[in-house]
Amino acid sequence: xxxxxxxxxxxxxxxxxxxxxxxxxxxxxxxxxxxxxxxxxxxxxxxxxxxxxxxxxxxxxxxxxxxxxxxxxxxxxxxxxxxxxxxxxxxxxxxxxxxxxxxxxxxxxxxxxxxxxxxxxxxxxxxxxxxxxxxxxxxxxxxxxxxxxxxxxxxxxxxxxxxxxxxxxxxxxxxxxxxxxxxxxxxxxxxxxxxxxxxxxxxxxxxxxxxxxxxxxxxxxxx
Amino acid sequence: xxxxxxxxxxxxxxxxxxxxxxxxxxxxxxxxxxxxxxxxxxxxxxxxxxxxxxxxxxxxxxxxxxxxxxxxxxxxxxxxxxxxxxxxxxxxxxxxxxxxxxxxxxxxxxxxxxxxxxxxxxxxxxxxxxxxxxxxxxxxxxxxxxxxxxxxxxxxxxxxxxxxxxxxxxxxxxxxxxxxxxxxxxxxxxxxxxxxxxxxxxxxxxxxxxxxxxxxxxxxxxxxxxxxxxxxxxxxxxxxxxxxxxxxxxxxxxxxxxxxxxxxxxxxxxxxxxxxxxxxxxxxxxxxxxxxxxxxxxxxxxxxxxxxxxxxxxxxxxxxxxxxxxxxxxxxxxxxxxxxxxxxxxxxxxxxxxxxxxxxxxxxxxxxxxxxxxxxxxxxxxxxxxxxxxxxxxxxxxxxxxxxxxxxxxxxxxxxxxxxxxxxxxxxxxxxxxxxxxxxxxxxxxxxxxxxxxxxxxxxxxxxxxxxxxxxxxxxxxxxxxxxxxxxxxxxxxxxxxxxxxxxxxxxxxxxxxxxxxxxxxxxxxxxxxxxxxxxxxxxxxxxxxxxxxxxxxxxxxxxxxxxxxxxxxxxxxxxxxxxxxxxxxxxxxxx
Numbered sequence: 108x109x110x111x112x113x114x115x116x117x118x119x120x121x122x123x124x125x126x127x128x129x130x131x132x133x134x135x136x137x138x139x140x141x142x143x144x145x146x147x148x149x150x151x152x153x154x155x156x157x158x159x160x161x162x163x164x165x166x167x168x169x170x171x172x173x174x175x176x177x178x179x180x181x182x183x184x185x186x187x188x189x190x191x192x193x194x195x196x197x198x199x200x201x202x203x204x205x206x207x208x209x210x211x212x213x214x215x216x217x218x219x220x221x222x223x224x225x226x227x228x229x230x231x232x233x234x235x236x237x238x239x240x241x242x243x244x245x246x247x248x249x250x251x252x253x254x255x256x257x258x259x260x261x262x263x264x265x266x267x268x269x270x271x272x273x274x275x276x277x278x279x280x281x282x283x284x285x286x287x288x289x290x291x292x293x294x295x296x297x298x299x300x301x302x303x304x305x306x307x308x309x310x311x312x313x314x315x316x317x318x319x320x321x322x323x324x325x326x327x328x329x330x
Numbered sequence: 331x332x333x334x335x336x337x338x339x340x341x342x343x344x345x346x347x348x349x350x351x352x353x354x355x356x357x358x359x360x361x362x363x364x365x366x367x368x369x370x371x372x373x374x375x376x377x378x379x380x381x382x383x384x385x386x387x388x389x390x391x392x393x394x395x396x397x398x399x400x401x402x403x404x405x406x407x408x409x410x411x412x413x414x415x416x417x418x419x420x421x422x423x424x425x426x427x428x429x430x431x432x433x434x435x436x437x438x439x440x441x442x443x444x445x446x447x448x449x450x451x452x453x454x455x456x457x458x459x460x461x462x463x464x465x466x467x468x469x470x471x472x473x474x475x476x477x478x479x480x481x482x483x484x485x486x487x488x489x490x491x492x493x494x495x496x497x498x499x500x501x502x503x504x505x506x507x508x509x510x511x512x513x514x515x516x517x518x519x520x521x522x523x524x525x526x527x528x529x530x531x532x533x534x535x536x537x538x539x540x541x542x543x544x545x546x547x548x549x550x551x552x553x554x555x556x557x558x559x560x561x562x563x564x565x566x567x568x569x570x571x572x573x574x575x576x577x578x579x580x581x582x583x584x585x586x587x588x589x590x591x592x593x594x595x596x597x598x599x600x601x602x603x604x605x606x607x608x609x610x611x612x613x614x615x616x617x618x619x620x621x622x623x624x625x626x627x628x629x630x631x632x633x634x635x636x637x638x639x640x641x642x643x644x645x646x647x648x649x650x651x652x653x654x655x656x657x658x659x660x661x662x663x664x665x666x667x668x669x670x671x672x673x674x675x676x677x678x679x680x681x682x683x684x685x686x687x688x689x690x691x692x693x694x695x696x697x698x699x700x701x702x703x704x705x706x707x708x709x710x711x712x713x714x715x716x717x718x719x720x721x722x723x724x725x726x727x728x729x730x731x732x733x734x735x736x737x738x739x740x741x742x743x744x745x746x747x748x749x750x751x752x753x754x755x756x757x758x759x760x761x762x763x764x765x766x767x768x769x770x771x772x773x774x775x776x777x778x779x780x781x782x783x784x785x786x787x788x789x790x791x792x793x794x795x796x797x798x799x800x801x802x803x804x805x806x807x808x809x810x811x812x813x814x815x816x817x818x819x820x821x822x823x824x825x826x827x828x829x830x831x832x833x834x835x836x837x838x839x840x841x842x843x844x845x846x847x848x849x850x851x852x853x854x855x856x857x858x859x860x861x862x863x864x865x866x867x868x869x870x871x872x873x874x875x876x877x878x879x880x881x882x883x884x885x886x887x888x889x890x891x892x893x894x895x896x897x898x899x900x901x902x903x904x905x906x907x908x909x910x911x912x913x914x915x916x917x918x919x920x921x922x
Contacts, residue, residue, distance in 0.1 A: 108603055115557055115654055122553055123651045126538065130643055135539040135891040136635065138911045144535040144887060155450040155530045159522050162556065166518055170560035173607070177564060177600060181579060186595030259592055264577040268568075 111169070111176040118165050160306055164313050167276060171317055174272065175324055178265050182328060188262055189329045193249040199242035200322055206235035207315045214308040217301045222294060225304060229288045232311065236277055236284070243270050262329070269321055273314070280310050355878075366452035367878045368437045368523075371459050373769065375433035378459075382466050383426035384840075389418040391837045398830025400811040408810040409497040412481030415808055417469075419484030420506070423612065424513060425466055427754055431619040432517070432555065433462060435761060436524045436548045438769070442868035443545050445533025445886050445908075447879045449523040458523070461516030468509035475501035483808060485605060488580040488598050492573040494587060504573060507566040514559045514566075524552040533867075535888035539643070540907070542866050542892040543636065546643055547622020550650045551615045558611035558654070565604040572596070599664055606657040613750050614653040618646055620757035621688055624710045626892070627760050628692050630864045631707035632699030633903050635893035637691045645684035652681040662730050663737045671730040678728035682721070689718060700896065700903075704862070705779035709760030712787045713753050720749025723798065738808075741801020744794045752790045759786070759843070766847075767861050771874050772854030778846040782839060789836035796825045863904050866892045870906050 129149050151158050181187070209231035216224025247267065250256050256263050287303035290296050355361040362370060393414050396406045406414075437455070441448055449455045472479040481497035482490060490496050491503055498506075528541070528549045541549075568579040572593070580601045581593035629636040636642060658666060658674040692714050701707065723745040726732045736742060759782070766774050804817055812818055860869040872882040886908035894905040 108607065111561075111607070112655070118557060119651050119654060123647050126647055127644070129538050130640060133537070133539045133640075135537075135639055136893070138890040139535060140889075140911060144889070148532050148535070148537045150530050150532070155526050158530055159451065159526045162522055162525050163518075166521075166556045166560060169557045170563065173561050173564045173604065177568065177579070177604060180600045180603070181597060184595045184597055186578075258571075258575045258577045259594060261578055261595065264571065264579065268571070 108176050108180070110179060111172040114172040115169055118168065154302070156302070156306065157309075160309060164310070167313075167317070171272070171320070174269060175320070178269070178324065178328075181261050181265065184261075186261070188260060190250075190253075190255060190262055192325060192329050193246040195242055195246050195249060196322065196325075199239050199246065200318065202235050202239040202242060203315050203318055206232050206239060207311050209235055210304075210308040210311040213304050217304040220297075222291065222297065225291050225300060226288075229284065229291055229304070232307070233281065233284055233288060236281060236311075240274055240277060243274055246270070266325065269325070273318055273321060276317070277314055280307065280314060283307055283310075364456065366448075366456045368441050368449045368452070368455060369769075369876065369878075369880075371455055372434050372436075372438035374459050375429055375437060375462065376435075378463055378466060379426050379430040379434060382421055382470070383430075385470070386418045386421035386426060387837055387840065389414040389421075391834055393418065394830040394833040396810065398827045409481060410478070411810045412483070412808065413479045413497050413502070416481050416483055416486075417473075417479050421469070422751065423484065423616070424510070425469065427616045427750075427758075428517070428555070428612070429462060429513075430758060431616060431754070432524065432548060432552055433459065433520055435544075435619060435623070435765075436520070436552065438765065439544055439868065440524055440527050440548060441531070442768075442871070442876065442880055443542050443866055444528060444531060445536050445867050445881065445888060446527055446531040447881070447885070450526050450531050451523050454519045455523045458516050458520035461512055461519065465509045465512035465516060468505055468512065472498065472502045472505040472509075475505065477501055480506045485602075485609070486569070487605075488569060488572065488596075488601050489582065489584060489593075492569065492581070504570060507570045507573075510566045511563055511570075514563045517555060517559060521552045521556045524548065525556070533885045533888060536867075536907075539640070540888055540891045542622075543625040543639070543642055543646075544619070544622040544866075546646050547618040547620070547625075550646045551618040554611045554618070554650055554653060555615045558608045558615070561604050561608035565601055565608075569601065599661075602661050602664055603658070606660045607654075609660060610657040611653045614649055616750055616754050618649065620713065620754045621646065623757050623761045624692065624713050625688075625695075626866070627706050627710040627757075627764060628695050628714075629893055629895065630764075630862050631702045631704055631710070632696050633702070633895045634695055634699040635891075635895055637694040637697075638687075639891065639893060641687060642691055645687050648684040649681060652677060652684070656681055659728055659733075662733045668730070675728055675730050679725065682725060682728075685721060689714060689721075704763075705774070705776060705783060706760040706764040706862075708780070708783045708787075709756045709763065712783065713756040713760065716748055716756060716787075716790070717753040720745060720747075720753060724749055735804075736801060738806055739801040740797045740805045740807055743807045744797035744801060747797075748790075748794050752794065756787070759783070762847075764862065765868075766850070767857030767874070768868055768871075769875055770851055770854070771857055772850050773857045773861060774850045774854060775846050778842055778849075782843045782846065785839040786836055789832050789839070792832035793829050793836065796829055800825060863902070865890075865894055865904050865906050867907055870908055 209228050213225055213228025213232060216228050247270070250263065250266070258264050283303060284307050287300055287307060290300045290303070355365065355367075361367075365371060365374070392403075392406060393411065395403055396411055437449070440446075469479075477498050477500045479498045480486070480491065480502035482492075482499075482503060486503070486506070492499055494500075496503075528545060532538075532541075565580075568577070571577045572579050572581050576592055578593045578596040580598055581591070581596040582598060583594045584591055625636050625642060656674060656677045658670060659678045662671055662674075696711075723741070727736060727742065727745055763774050763779055766772075800822055803819075803822055805812065805822060857874065859871065859874045862869070867881075867886055867888070868876070870886060871880055887910075888907045889910050890905060890907055892907055894900070894907075896903045897905055
């Protein structure tokens with residue numbers, strides 16, 4: 108449980124630390140005047156939906172951390188066997204990096220206000236992400252073709268479980284991406300497109316980070 | 331009661347940011363069924379939770395019949411008994427208490443108390459309820475499948491949970507695990523709303539430190555739930571795979587009923603870690619909203635500001651933080667390293683410090699207060715008593731050497747029912763008596779309420795006090811019937827009969843409460859907007875019950891905390907949060 112504990116403690120420390128900082132040195136029993144009210148309530152910078160995305164990423168972090176913890180704890184049992192990781196994972200990692208770069212370029216284009224740049228970037232990001240998912244399925248097929256694959260072997264089962272979980276999160280991102288792309292292609296509602304692009308970019312970087320962590324764990328355990 | 335709009339305090343405009351577009355329902359179905367109004371969703375959540383809770387209440391009655399009068403009832407077999415125990419536990423903890431406190435009270439109170447028009451993501455909020463309802467229906471469906479619901483105990487420990495010896499091992503357990511997964515998905519949608527609404531949608535002047543403690547409790551509980559429920563999600567998914575696809579995450583190599591199973595090398599203790607990594611924060615997910623609500627009920631009915639508001643907030647934060655590092659005190663008997671046990675015993679005792687601090691502050695708020703023994707106040711004081719009792723036995727069980735002999739006895743059952751079943755449910759009742767007038771515009775009947783309180787409060791003591799003694803005698807939990815054991819005297823059986831009679835009386839009196847809910851909806855005394863003369867924003871709405879959008883044309887501006895009761899020199903013994911300081915109001919009026 109160490110992995111989960113460390114990550115969750117970090118999240119809780121940020122939450123509690125932030126809250127304590129906002130609750131020290133205040134005298135809530137005193138009424139406040141106009142000037143004080145005008146200074147604001149200490150909301151976080153960003154729209155509700157941006158804060159919502161950060162909260163969601165914290166929840167997803169908890170989920171992945173707990174799976175990784177379970178992985179390490181299960182690995183300690185006697186029947187654990189390693190297997191050679193499918194080499195296509197390296198290619199897939201590259202594709203996910205490219206998807207992230209494309210999304211970052213979209214964000215830059217969106218901030219410049221270039222609709223053309225947004226379209227190109229979104230299509231690029233989507234194509235690379237879909238290619239990544241295709242590559243992950245290809246990796247599963249490689250495993251299956253090796254003839255060693257059986258769900259009873261926890262190493263294989265965990266490999267499928269972790270990659271599938273990450274893939275589902277990518278699919279969820281692609282759902283938002285699809286709506287943004289449809290809007291961008293039709294060229295309507297540029298404000299909403301810009302917001303979606305901001306959210307997608309942050310989420311894609313997060314997905315890349317999670318994949319990097321998962322891949323690192325897998326590489327370390329399947330030498 | 332003066333409702334102050336910003337006109338009178340010319341300095342502070344209500345809010346500058348663009349207000350969210352509210353969803354406008356046109357049809358009956360859009361308004362009451364597929365509703366995106368947090369208040370309607372709150373009522374939907376509450377009614378569903380209370381409905382499924384009644385099922386669990388009936389199950390507990392049947393269990394008590396079996397324990398009090400074994401061999402009397404033909405329809406209770408050992409298998410059905412275990413199924414009823416399991417379903418009772420899971421429904422009460424997750425589908426009733428969690429859903430009611432966060433989905434019910436959270437949805438109703440957060441937007442009203444922080445001065446928002448609605449939750450920040452109303453559509454997601456609506457989906458959250460429907461996913462929850464789907465999870466409840468999946469769970470209830472397991473009563474009607476071949477083999478019935480699972481009888482694995484609410485902790486669902488593998489390997490027994492999915493082996494053929496356990497009732498409901500084919501369909502029941504799968505439905506249970508999938509239902510839990512859906513519950514968590516639905517909750518996460520709601521939880522995002524609660525957290526972001528508290529963070530970003532507070533009205534002008536409502537700083538974090540001017541939030542009522544109810545909102546603090548629900549807010550922190552939601553953060554705990556968002557971070558802890560994934561642990562249950564992980565274990566539910568992995569156990570489902572073990573059962574359906576033959577993986578070996580939790581299942582060790584074993585021989586079941588003479589047959590060697592395909593599983594190999596899995597770790598049942600891994601499941602226990604994951605389960606309790608969720609399970610212990612779950613206690614505080616239920617307790618923190620109760621703490622918050624009780625603080626407000628006591629302050630309002632004692633007409634005093636809450637003692638040590640800042641301390642109360644920090645205690646909530648400390649309990650929330652600590653609750654993640656105590657989980658293994660549920661696993662002292664799993665063969666853990668004694669140093670681990672020592673560590674978790676220490677953290678468990680440390681968490682008692684902020685908790686005790688809250689109890690002192692409740693008592694100090696009552697001290698020399700102008701106490702009004704209204705029905706909500708009775709329930710709040712009843713909670714403090716019950717919580718202290720349950721908490722003290724928690725100190726026993728938190729220590730490894732005391733826990734080992736008491737583990738899996740009725741002592742544990744008595745402890746956790748006092749601390750996380752009776753205590754929170756007393757708060758639920760108190761809160762319903764308190765906020766029912768805002769939801770319906772009518773007061774609940776007082777006489778029925780007082781009968782309901784006294785029978786419930788004294789009755790639960792008749793149930794759980796003797797149960798501690800049974801536990802110390804060594805009477806085990808989850809046993810269908812106890813026979814041929816020398817160490818359990820005949821008098822223990824008499825105690826069991828008495829407990830059953832008390833339980834049936836307490837169960838029956840809840841019908842009076844339900845009757846009161848329905849009767850008062852039609853015939854109750856009209857309450858007016860602020861029957862308790864309370865300061866918080868939900869009582870200052872222009873209409874009661876509040877319309878969609880909550881606050882009329884302009885959002886209120888908050889000038890003070892939620893606890894200005896009996897302020898010396900003030901005209902009334904309470905000052906609403908949105909009433910401007912005297913000087914400011916005077917200048918404002920002069921200008922107008």
